[in-house]
Amino acid sequence: xxxxxxxxxxxQFDSEHYGVKDFNLDIHDKxxxxxxxxxxxxxSTTLRIIAGLEEITDGELWIDGELSNxxxxxxxxxxxxxxxxALYPNMTVYGNMAYALKIRKLPKxxxxxxxxxxxxxLEIEQLLDRRPAALSGGQKQRVAIGSAIIRKPKVFLMDxxxxxxxAKLRAxxxxxxxxxxxxxxTTIIYVTHDQTEAMTxxxxxxxxxxxxxxxxxxxxxxxxxPVNLFVAGFLGSPSMNFFRCTVKAEExxxxxxxxxxxxxxxxxxxxxxxxxxIADRYNGRHVILGIRPEDIYELDEAKKLGIENDSVxxxxxxxxxxxxxxxxxxxxxxxxxxxxxxxxxxxxxxxGEKVSLYFDMEKAHVFDPETEENIFVP
Amino acid sequence: MSQIENMAVPTxxxxxxxxxxxxxxxxxxxxxxxxxxxxxxxxxxxxVFAVLILLPLxxxxxxxxxxxxxxxxxxxxxFPKNPTFSNFINAFRxxxxxxxxxxxxxxxxxxxxxxxxxxxxxxxxxxxxxFKGKGILFMVVMATxxxxxxxxxxxxxxxxxxxxxxxxxxxxxxxxxxxxxxxFLFRQFYMTFPISLYESAKLDGCGNLKxxxxxxxxxxxxxxxxxxxxxxxxxxxxxxxPLLVTGSNNMRTVQIGISMLDSVDxxxxxxxxxxxxxxxIPSISIFIIGQKQLIRGMFSGAVKG
Numbered sequence: 001x002x003x004x005x006x007x008x009x010x011x012q013f014d015s016e017h018y019g020v021k022d023f024n025l026d027i028h029d030k031x032x033x034x035x036x037x038x039x040x041x042x043x044s045t046t047l048r049i050i051a052g053l054e055e056i057t058d059g060e061l062w063i064d065g066e067l068s069n070x071x072x073x074x075x076x077x078x079x080x081x082x083x084x085x086a087l088y089p090n091m092t093v094y095g096n097m098a099y100a101l102k103i104r105k106l107p108k109x110x111x112x113x114x115x116x117x118x119x120x121x122l123e124i125e126q127l128l129d130r131r132p133a134a135l136s137g138g139q140k141q142r143v144a145i146g147s148a149i150i151r152k153p154k155v156f157l158m159d160x161x162x163x164x165x166x167a168k169l170r171a172x173x174x175x176x177x178x179x180x181x182x183x184x185x186t187t188i189i190y191v192t193h194d195q196t197e198a199m200t201x202x203x204x205x206x207x208x209x210x211x212x213x214x215x216x217x218x219x220x221x222x223x224x225x226p227v228n229l230f231v232a233g234f235l236g237s238p239s240m241n242f243f244r245c246t247v248k249a250e251e252x253x254x255x256x257x258x259x260x261x262x263x264x265x266x267x268x269x270x271x272x273x274x275x276x277x278i279a280d281r282y283n284g285r286h287v288i289l290g291i292r293p294e295d296i297y298e299l300d301e302a303k304k305l306g307i308e309n310d311s312v313x314x315x316x317x318x319x320x321x322x323x324x325x326x327x328x329x330x331x332x333x334x335x336x337x338x339x340x341x342x343x344x345x346x347x348x349x350x351x352g353e354k355v356s357l358y359f360d361m362e363k364a365h366v367f368d369p370e371t372e373e374n375i376f377v378p
Numbered sequence: 379m380s381q382i383e384n385m386a387v388p389t390x391x392x393x394x395x396x397x398x399x400x401x402x403x404x405x406x407x408x409x410x411x412x413x414x415x416x417x418x419x420x421x422x423x424x425x426v427f428a429v430l431i432l433l434p435l436x437x438x439x440x441x442x443x444x445x446x447x448x449x450x451x452x453x454x455x456x457f458p459k460n461p462t463f464s465n466f467i468n469a470f471r472x473x474x475x476x477x478x479x480x481x482x483x484x485x486x487x488x489x490x491x492x493x494x495x496x497x498x499x500x501x502x503x504x505x506x507x508x509f510k511g512k513g514i515l516f517m518v519v520m521a522t523x524x525x526x527x528x529x530x531x532x533x534x535x536x537x538x539x540x541x542x543x544x545x546x547x548x549x550x551x552x553x554x555x556x557x558x559x560x561x562f563l564f565r566q567f568y569m570t571f572p573i574s575l576y577e578s579a580k581l582d583g584c585g586n587l588k589x590x591x592x593x594x595x596x597x598x599x600x601x602x603x604x605x606x607x608x609x610x611x612x613x614x615x616x617x618x619x620p621l622l623v624t625g626s627n628n629m630r631t632v633q634i635g636i637s638m639l640d641s642v643d644x645x646x647x648x649x650x651x652x653x654x655x656x657x658x659i660p661s662i663s664i665f666i667i668g669q670k671q672l673i674r675g676m677f678s679g680a681v682k683g
Contacts, residue, residue, distance in 0.1 A: 051577075051581060052581075053577050053580070053581075073577075073580045073581045074580065074581065074582070074583035074584075078581065079581055079582075080577070080578065080581050082572075082574040082577070082578060083574070084572050084574055086572065086574040086575050086577070086578035088575070088579075088593055089597060090593065090596040090597050099582055099584075100582040100583060103582055103583045103584055103588070104583060147578075147582075151582075
């Protein structure tokens with residue numbers, strides 16, 4: 001049982017620089033919480049605050065209903081996996097895993113039993129006599145996780161644990177971490193800058209920027225309903241496409257969004273309540289239209305979806321084509337930025353060719369250019 | 379061999395297989411000759427320089443084995459004609475050399491152990507702990523290296539004599555229980571460890587002292603070795619301070635004891651040299667035992683740090 005609550009937590013490095021600002025979050029028992037954001041956004045600092053490795057300048061940290069601002073790291077019942085593994089180089093794998101238990105003066109046979117039990121779960125039994133220097137990156141990672149789980153802590157903290165591994169191993173470890181979370185049935189707080197890790201691992205994502213929480217929610221919900229431009233652009237690869245547009249209320253209850261700086265007239269329509277909402281507040285004003293690469297189609301697909309009326313002719317030819325096997329991604333220059341479109345691999349459009357693209361406006365997002373907030377997400 | 383010969387040897391230009399083999403042999407012979415000449419030259423140069431550098435030491439050993447009548451002649455006697463151990467025996471008879479050696483061992487040993495303890499603790503604080511004024515404090519500690527010992531020796535003497543500590547082991551040991559050089563050496567080593575190692579230990583429930591003893595010290599064996607050799611030899615060779623603060627034979631160290639072998643009434647150079655030869659044996663043996671550690675310690679800290 002572990003409930004963690006952060007209330008108005010601030011970490012100030014000097015008079016001007018904040019690591020974390022006014023951070024409010026509830027972490028419930030058995031959640032897999034991911035702190036995600038670009039480097040310098042304060043995600044690691046927050047994790048270190050929870051671990052007790054960083055002092056809180058202002059605010060409160062509650063662990064299981066107890067104010068824990070000044071609790072020593074060892075008294076918090078947490079264990080942490082570091083990016084560089086932090087294994088003791090002078091000890092064997094066995095020694096590393098047993099160390100925390102030895103400090104707690106557990107009987108030798110119990111330590112031995114636990115080490116073997118954890119080594120079996122992580123499939124590192126054959127490495128127990130080796131020293132960290134004789135292990136590969138993936139093996140070191142497993143040992144680090146082993147050293148963390150052996151104490152059966154209330155909460156696991158993981159600070160970018162996979163970033164030193166190669167792409168294949170990372171994917172494999174992702175799957176294993178999810179498995180481990182189910183097996184251990186405890187809370188995990190995980191820091192990453194990799195949005196794929198965030199989306200695949202977490203039950204709850206905390207998107208951060210400049211020390212502030214941008215959005216908290218389930219991965220799918222954040223992906224589908226980003227609250228602002230930053231979150232919309234940060235999650236998803238390739239990231240969401242943005243266009244500067246002018247709103248124009250037309251007859252038949254339709255709202256047109258005219259793409260600025262377009263060489264030919266390009267407009268898309270928002271219908272229904274969403275269209276009306278925009279027309280009421282922004283008629284004649286600028287907005288930012290956001291649409292994900294997978295919500296843009298070519299004619300055949302658009303016809304199937306019945307969205308062939310929302311055409312955007314791209315002036316510029318395809319500048320790059322990435323064939324990824326299961327999908328093909330086309331890149332265009334539009335409004336001086338790169339526009340990415342994810343299509344089925346059957347698409348044969350080559351570099352240099354021009355195409356008409358159709359936006360699925362049901363899935364489009366509209367952002368206020370000043371506040372950068374998503375107009376449709378309250 | 380036959381397999382190799384049967385293999386198709388690619389030829390360059392219109393050279394036949396045999397010609398190519400001949401060429402290879404000739405080239406190999408030349409390269410071998412060149413390499414041998416180089417090695418011979420290098421060894422000769424090393425031997426010549428080693429003899430030149432060791433000459434004073436070897437000559438001292440030779441003098442220690444000479445009767446004094448052989449030394450005070452107009453001839454150049456490099457080697458003793460009638461080697462004798464009487465100088466060594468007389469040296470022990472003239473002054474309590476064994477007591478001096480014991481005193482020096484106690485002093486140098488305590489200083490070495492003391493410095494390893496204090497320097498590793500200070501270096502730990504300077505590299506792993508965060509506190510206000512850490513940078514400035516470290517600079518102040520480093521700055522003490524620039525103050526020559528002679529500048530403070532009188533004030534130190536006045537202090538310890540005021541405390542009534544003269545002519546004791548404490549007075550020989552206590553002023554040298556820490557050193558800026560040692561703190562610097564250990565700190566450079568500790569800086570090569572990631573801070574996460576310390577944080578991980580903290581989360582494991584390991585206190586600062588336990589972290590130093592169980593994790594840091596085993597990892598810095600070479601630094602400790604270097605530090606021990608360096609400190610021990612320095613302490614063993616101290617002259618000015620022990621001369622100033624010790625008065626009785628019970629507390630004298632060997633370096634002072636040796637000068638006591640020189641008497642105004644007799645020409646006792648051979649006696650003194652025999653004493654010198656005896657007292658350099660401990661420091662040379664410490665150096666020989668610890669030289670690998672010393673070199674590794676001195677350099678790995680410098681390169682990594």
